Structure formats: C-alpha cells, structure tokens
Amino acid sequence: DAKTTQPPSMDCAEGRAANLPCNHSTISGNEYVYWYRQIHSQGPQYIIHGLKNNETNEMASLIITEDRKSSTLILPHATLRDTAVYYCIVLQNQGGKLIFGQGTELSVKP
Amino acid sequence: ETGVTQSPTHLIKTRGQQVTLRCSSQSGHNTVSWYQQALGQGPQFIFQYYREEENGRGNFPPRFSGLQFPNYSSELNVNALELDDSALYLCASSLGSGLSYEQYFGPGTRLTVT
Numbered sequence: 001d002a003k004t005t006q007p008p009s010m011d012c013a014e015g016r017a018a019n020l021p022c023n024h025s026t027i028s029g030n031e032y033v034y035w036y037r038q039i040h041s042q043g044p045q046y047i048i049h050g051l052k053n054n055e056t057n058e059m060a061s062l063i064i065t066e067d068r069k070s071s072t073l074i075l076p077h078a079t080l081r082d083t084a085v086y087y088c089i090v091l092q093n094q095g096g097k098l099i100f101g102q103g104t105e106l107s108v109k110p
Numbered sequence: 111e112t113g114v115t116q117s118p119t120h121l122i123k124t125r126g127q128q129v130t131l132r133c134s135s136q137s138g139h140n141t142v143s144w145y146q147q148a149l150g151q152g153p154q155f156i157f158q159y160y161r162e163e164e165n166g167r168g169n170f171p172p173r174f175s176g177l178q179f180p181n182y183s184s185e186l187n188v189n190a191l192e193l194d195d196s197a198l199y200l201c202a203s204s205l206g207s208g209l210s211y212e213q214y215f216g217p218g219t220r221l222t223v224t
Contacts, residue, residue, distance in 0.1 A: 034212070043112070043200050043215030044153065087152060097143065097166050098202075098213065100152030 018075040022088030025069040037084040114216035135203030142184040147198040160207040
C-alpha cells in the first residue's frame with residue numbers, strides 16, 4: 001500500500017496562500033492522489049484529486065510532481081474557516097478504500 | 111452539505127450490547143463505505159458496499175457487519191460491544207467503487223460504550 005507523509009501541523013496567515021505538502025514516494029502508476037479535510041467534529045470533506053496532471057477547482061489547486069512522488073495542495077486565499085486537518089491519501093486499487101494517515105493540522109490565524 | 115445523512119447522531123451503549131447505525135447515501139450514489147474514527151486519529155476503513163454486495167473490508171473483526179439496501183442506504187451493525195468501539199462512525203457514499211470516484215461523508219454517529 002502506498003503511504004503518505006505529511007507535516008503534523010502548519011500555520012498560515014488569513015488571506016495568504018496555504019501550501020500543504022505530501023510525500024508519496026511508493027505510489028503506483030494508476031493510483032490517484034486525493035485530498036480531504038476534516039473540520040473539528042465534522043465528517044471529512046472531499047477537496048480535490050488527481051492522477052498525473054495539476055488540477056484546480058473552486059476550493060483548491062493540486063500540484064503533482066512529474067515523478068508523482070510528491071504533491072502540494074494550495075489554498076489560494078486561506079480563511080479562518082479553512083482551519084482543519086488536511087489528509088493526503090493515495091487511493092487503494094481495490095474497492096477505493098481511503099487510508100487516512102495523521103494528516104496536517106492547518107491553523108489559519110488572523 | 112453532502113446529502114449523506116446518518117442516524118442517530120449520538121448513542122450510548124453498554125459493553126456486550128449490540129448497535130445498528132444507519133446511513134442514507136447521496137442521491138444517485140450506489141456505493142457506501144464505513145469508517146471508524148477514534149479520538150485523535152484519522153478514520154479507519156471498515157468495509158464498503160457496492161450495489162448491495164460487500165466490496166472490500168478493512169482489519170475489523172466479524173462482529174462488525176453491514177448491509178446495503180436496494181435504495182443504496184446502508185446499516186452498520188456491531189455485536190458484543192467493547193469499550194474500544196467508542197468512536198465516531200462515518201459513512202461515505204460515492205457514484206462507484208473505482209479509483210476516480212470521490213467519497214462524500216456524512217456527519218457521523220458518535221458511539222460511546224460504557
């Protein structure tokens with residue numbers, strides 16, 4: 001199973017871009033990189049996913065390196081409501097089960 | 111809001127009892143996955159149901175069982191409750207079970223076993 005490594009915590013000033021890194025050096029060629037976040041006491045929320053190309057949606061951008069061994073989630077203008085635990089997940093081949101690690105606790109400060 | 115609902119929101123049970131948790135998937139979704147989240151930990155995959163059949167299982171004992179109905183709603187049953195079963199139980203629905211389908215989570219059921 002491909003594993004991910006994320007920093008346990010990060011701070012970001014409100015209005016600035018938050019760049020959350022993730023290492024997944026053992027990722028297989030057909031495994032997707034997914035990002036979810038979990039605001040305290042709520043269910044995880046899907047943010048974005050990608051395979052090889054960079055992706056952007058209304059919430060965030062996902063930058064995947066060419067060798068696919070790492071990725072960065074970018075929240076372009078962080079707000080206080082973006083304070084959450086962010087999980088980088090490499091999706092399993094069978095059944096699409098999500099394997100959550102410890103994630104990165106992002107604190108957005110005024 | 112994801113459109114995934116779970117009931118009940120909170121539950122207190124005694125060790126040795128049995129519990130049933132319920133999940134209604136988002137409209138059009140045929141796949142439901144269940145996760146257990148202990149305090150301070152990331153969610154752990156229990157199992158997934160795709161079109162009423164179990165489609166993958168995590169490292170949980172057989173006393174954790176599930177069911178998916180023709181309308182794709184789902185139940186999680188836990189028998190012989192143990193203190194360590196105290197956790198937030200999350201269900202997630204998706205359009206399919208493949209690699210590219212994002213999962214949408216409900217708010218969870220908080221189970222306390224005393």
